Amino acid sequence: MSEQTLRQWLLSDEPTSRRQARLSAWYQGWLAFRSNTLAMLGLLILVFLILCALFAPLLATHDPFTQDLAMRLQPPGESGYLLGSDSLGRDIYSRLLYGARISLYIVLLVAMVAPLLGLVIGTVAGYAGGWLDVVLMRITDIFLAFPRLILALAFVAALGAGIENAVLAISLTAWPPYARIARAETLTYRNAEFIHAIKLQGAGPIRIITRHIWPLCLSSLVIRVTLDMAGIILTAAGLGFLGLGAQPPSPEWGAMISEGRKYILDHWWVATIPGLAIFAISLAFNLLGDGLRDVMDPKGGTQ
Amino acid sequence: MTQTTLTAARRAPMASGWPKKLATTLLTVAVTLLGLLFVTFMIGRVMPIDPVLAVIGERATQAQYDETFRQLGLDKPLLVQFGIYVGDVLQGDFGKSIRTGQQVSTDIARVFPATLELATLGTLMGVFLGVPLGVVAAVYRGSWIDQIARLIGLIGYSMPIFWLGLVGLLVFYGMLDWVEGPGRLGVFYQGIVPTRTGLLLVDSLIAGDMTVFKDAFGHIILPASLLGYFSLAYISRMTRSFMLEQLSAEYVTTARVKGLSEWQVVWGHAFRNIRIQLVTVIALAYANLLEGSVLTEIIFAWPGIGQYITTSLLANDMNSVLGGTVVIGTIFVCLNIFSDLLYRVFDPRSK
Numbered sequence: 001m002s003e004q005t006l007r008q009w010l011l012s013d014e015p016t017s018r019r020q021a022r023l024s025a026w027y028q029g030w031l032a033f034r035s036n037t038l039a040m041l042g043l044l045i046l047v048f049l050i051l052c053a054l055f056a057p058l059l060a061t062h063d064p065f066t067q068d069l070a071m072r073l074q075p076p077g078e079s080g081y082l083l084g085s086d087s088l089g090r091d092i093y094s095r096l097l098y099g100a101r102i103s104l105y106i107v108l109l110v111a112m113v114a115p116l117l118g119l120v121i122g123t124v125a126g127y128a129g130g131w132l133d134v135v136l137m138r139i140t141d142i143f144l145a146f147p148r149l150i151l152a153l154a155f156v157a158a159l160g161a162g163i164e165n166a167v168l169a170i171s172l173t174a175w176p177p178y179a180r181i182a183r184a185e186t187l188t189y190r191n192a193e194f195i196h197a198i199k200l201q202g203a204g205p206i207r208i209i210t211r212h213i214w215p216l217c218l219s220s221l222v223i224r225v226t227l228d229m230a231g232i233i234l235t236a237a238g239l240g241f242l243g244l245g246a247q248p249p250s251p252e253w254g255a256m257i258s259e260g261r262k263y264i265l266d267h268w269w270v271a272t273i274p275g276l277a278i279f280a281i282s283l284a285f286n287l288l289g290d291g292l293r294d295v296m297d298p299k300g301g302t303q
Numbered sequence: 304m305t306q307t308t309l310t311a312a313r314r315a316p317m318a319s320g321w322p323k324k325l326a327t328t329l330l331t332v333a334v335t336l337l338g339l340l341f342v343t344f345m346i347g348r349v350m351p352i353d354p355v356l357a358v359i360g361e362r363a364t365q366a367q368y369d370e371t372f373r374q375l376g377l378d379k380p381l382l383v384q385f386g387i388y389v390g391d392v393l394q395g396d397f398g399k400s401i402r403t404g405q406q407v408s409t410d411i412a413r414v415f416p417a418t419l420e421l422a423t424l425g426t427l428m429g430v431f432l433g434v435p436l437g438v439v440a441a442v443y444r445g446s447w448i449d450q451i452a453r454l455i456g457l458i459g460y461s462m463p464i465f466w467l468g469l470v471g472l473l474v475f476y477g478m479l480d481w482v483e484g485p486g487r488l489g490v491f492y493q494g495i496v497p498t499r500t501g502l503l504l505v506d507s508l509i510a511g512d513m514t515v516f517k518d519a520f521g522h523i524i525l526p527a528s529l530l531g532y533f534s535l536a537y538i539s540r541m542t543r544s545f546m547l548e549q550l551s552a553e554y555v556t557t558a559r560v561k562g563l564s565e566w567q568v569v570w571g572h573a574f575r576n577i578r579i580q581l582v583t584v585i586a587l588a589y590a591n592l593l594e595g596s597v598l599t600e601i602i603f604a605w606p607g608i609g610q611y612i613t614t615s616l617l618a619n620d621m622n623s624v625l626g627g628t629v630v631i632g633t634i635f636v637c638l639n640i641f642s643d644l645l646y647r648v649f650d651p652r653s654k
Contacts, residue, residue, distance in 0.1 A: 238463065243617065272469070279463065
């Protein structure tokens with residue numbers, strides 16, 4: 001099959017199989033997405049950062065943990081330090097590369113835990129209805145009314161500082177919007193005819209929720225999660241900056257800014273360069289999220 | 304956040320008038336605040352720090368330990384303990400701070416005005432710049448000014464606030480020397496004006512001491528602009544989308560056809576209709592700033608509640624952390640519900 005015919009097959013108005021219809025929908029979504037320059041820019045930045053994280057050992061010029069006090073606070077470009085060295089003589093460029101791994105790790109974990117929690121609570125509340133719905137949604141409202149960073153701070157205080165606890169704290173404060181979305185979606189499908197049909201065929205509530213309602217909630221959740229990623233990264237970096245996230249000598253970007261803070265007036269690069277990295281990754285997620293929203297949910301797009 | 308408003312409005316029973324609506328709202332506030340207290344209470348319970356050891360120290364005897372254990376009420380059932388905790392908090396008693404040795408409520412009363420001053424000034428900046436920017440961006444949609452508004456928003460949503468604060472210090476204090484450094488007041492000006500409101504700008508004005516006012520202003524302007532920027536990003540974006548909705552309505556076309564000037568159409572008609580929505584957005588922006596000031600306060604060594612919570616946290620002083628969380632949480636909840644209520648009472652569409 002040549003390039004041209006593959007394209008025609010994908011854009012066919014009369015798909016002959018379910019697979020073709022699905023692939024065709026994906027392809028058209030991709031075409032719409034590709035025409036959005038800013039979203040593509042976001043995707044490019046993100047792919048670049050993922051590549052940096054994956055190939056960190058190959059790209060790094062120094063070991064991210066090895067200290068060299070004789071070479072501390074070297075400005076960018078001098079003595080082989082591409083982006084300078086920090087107060088313990090560690091290469092900032094190499095630490096940034098390894099830090100990308102930590103940021104992506106945090107984002108991935110939160111993106112798995114929080115939406116899942118929200119999905120379960122929201123669909124159960126929406127499908128069950130009655131008092132369970134009232135109780136679950138009241139709990140959601142309570143969590144939604146909380147100041148997120150402060151609550152995350154209190155959780156971390158209770159659980160102890162560290163990456164995993166920071167992830168847990170962020171997830172515990174991030175799930176309520178997902179629960180609301182999932183509940184709203186569930187309510188629209190709960191009395192749909194295809195659900196009744198499945199019920200008549202003998203499907204239990206668990207099967208209906210997990211096999212038939214969850215897949216329908218996914219697209220709105222994915223958009224919301226992508227849009228929230230930037231916030232998650234900023235919160236994680238904030239916790240790291242306060243010394244409550246990743247612990248030294250870990251090259252987490254927020255913690256790196258915190259370490260460089262003392263030297264900001266005389267050695268600006270130590271604190272400012274990791275900040276640019278945080279900015280780049282959250283900007284990428286914001287652009288990507290905006291683009292995805294325009295493609296997958298035309299009515300909710302920015303006007 | 305508007306999602307909250309809408310869903311809450313939908314789920315509330317069809318209230319048939321003011322009193323019932325008010326009662327429902329008050330009940331919501333009470334349940335939410337109780338939930339907040341329950342969460343902080345549970346956090347206080349699961350923490351790995353032993354509250355008894357925190358009071359008596361590591362070397363106490365078993366008998367002393369048991370006595371303090373009973374004094375703190377830790378032998379009672381969890382629900383009773385929670386009841387006692389709620390009772391204490393209602394009386395403004397958050398316990399004693401281990402770090403400062405004072406009542407947490409006294410501490411918070413001392414540090415809170417600093418945060419209030421900072422967040423208020425920040426919100427004012429956000430409102431006075433953000434609302435016009437949002438309106439203009441909506442009117443000249445797609446123009447360069449709209450693009451700038453969008454860029455401001457995008458940067459505001461992607462920039463770590465503590466990093467921007469550091470860069471601000473580096474540029475405006477370190478390099479240009481336009482503003483004063485960290486802290487609320489220079490060393491030479493400490494304790495000159497008597498404390499009345501705790502807001503230094505107001506206090507120095509009352510005392511008529513312009514040099515202190517100038518110094519305090521030099522200190523607050525940078526952190527307040529920083530917070531103002533973030534609230535500007537949010538407020539201008541919301542204003543723009545509200546205005547776009549109005550400008551596409553038919554009555555605007557009617558007004559134009561009638562021959563009204565563009566100024567009258569935009570400000571006299573369209574803007575008038577988004578005022579309620581704007582107030583709710585501003586209330587939320589204010590609540591977010593109270594919270595968002597935590598990181599800013601650390602950068603600028605600003606002696607407010609955010610710094611208080613963080614310093615206490617690093618010193619394992621749980622009473623102070625939870626007390627601060629409850630205070631900020633309560634304000635946050637109240638502002639949230641205030642904006643919700645305002646929306647429901649004044650917007651006929653939500654009925």
